[in-house]
Amino acid sequence: MNTHNVRFVRPALAALCGASLATLVACGGSACFGLNGCGGGNGMPNVALSGTAAIGKALASAMVTFSCASGSGSTLSDGGGHYSITFNATLPCILAVNSGSTTLHSLAFAGGTFNTTPETELMFVYLASQLGTSETSLIASFPSNSQFQRVLGNQTDVLAAQSAVVTNLQQHYAVTLTAPAFLTTPFIVGQAGVDSDLGVLATAGAIDVNGMPDPAAVSLLSAAGLAHPLTTTSKPTSGTGGTGSAAGGMM
CATH class of the missing domain: 1.20.5 (Single alpha-helices involved in coiled-coils or other helix-helix interfaces)
Incomplete structure (x- = not known):
């Protein structure tokens, strides 16, 4: 040269x-590198998710798995129950946290903070019931069921289910929950907010000694979901949810 x-x-x-x-x-x-930004070679974008897994105490060193519309990932929670992962996936995702005899579920309709607690488990039960199915069938059918994917990816439907959980638990167990946005509110175990609400629910009997929702609480939210079925749901937009027909409330 x-x-x-x-x-x-x-x-x-x-x-x-x-x-x-x-x-x-x-x-x-x-x-x-290339023209597709930060997407992986499989054509899926990078998704960053984090949250805290707790039952009134932290679920430390628990396996956290993320099963998405496309793609999957897993990580371990730290000593405070916090987890964080960045991986190639197409939203929405179902989260599962396994710690000993405790297995709790949650979901993510966008990137960001999505916790996993007994409250998110009950929200999952409510959504499954709204869809006319069980939690087990919802999880098993999710990878291939476009309706399930639309609902779990629809911010309006998910947040309506969150509100329904709060309303039903407060009225049935005569408690006051201070953190109604339990799905997406960052929290630290041992502090007021989402974690202290879990203690209130455990004392009231809505959460059992293993940190799982009591069968009576599960039946309550299952019946509430059946009473407010999802018949039509708009397709999410831009990965952050859209509008839907969910309706929450007390039975």
């Missing part, structure tokens, strides 16, 4: 390296 060409090649290489470094940082440390 002659000196004339070197003068032009070196600045071009420097610009390319700078652009590659900027892209690497933007992708959270994962190298991604």
Whole structure:
């Protein structure tokens, strides 16, 4: 290469390296090149999810799995029950936390914070009942059932189910819950808010000694979901949920 060409090649290489470094940082440390941004080679985007798994105490060192409309991942919670993962997937995702005899479920309709607690388990029961199925069947059919995917990916439907859980638990167990947005509110075990609400529910009998929802609480939310079926649901937009026909409330 002659000196004339070197003068032009070196600045071009420097610009390319700078652009590659900027892209690497933007992708959270994962190298991604080409025209598709931070998506993986499988065509799915990077999704960052985090949350806390707790039952009134932290579910520490628990296995947390993420089963999504496309893609899956897993990680372990830390000593405070907190988990965090970035992986290639298409939302929505079903979360499952396994710790000894306790298995709790939750869901994520977007990237961000999505906790897993007995309250999210009851929300899952409510949504399954709204769809005319059981929690077990909802989980098993989710990968291939477009209706289930639309509902779990629909922010309006999910947040209506969250409100229904709060309303039914407060009225049936005569308690006051201070953190009604239990699905997406970041919290630390031992502090007021989502965690203290779990203690209130355990004292009231809605959560058993293993940290699972009491069968009576499960029956309550199952019946409430059946009373408010989801007949039509709009397709989520931009991965952050859309509008739907969910209706919550006390039986």
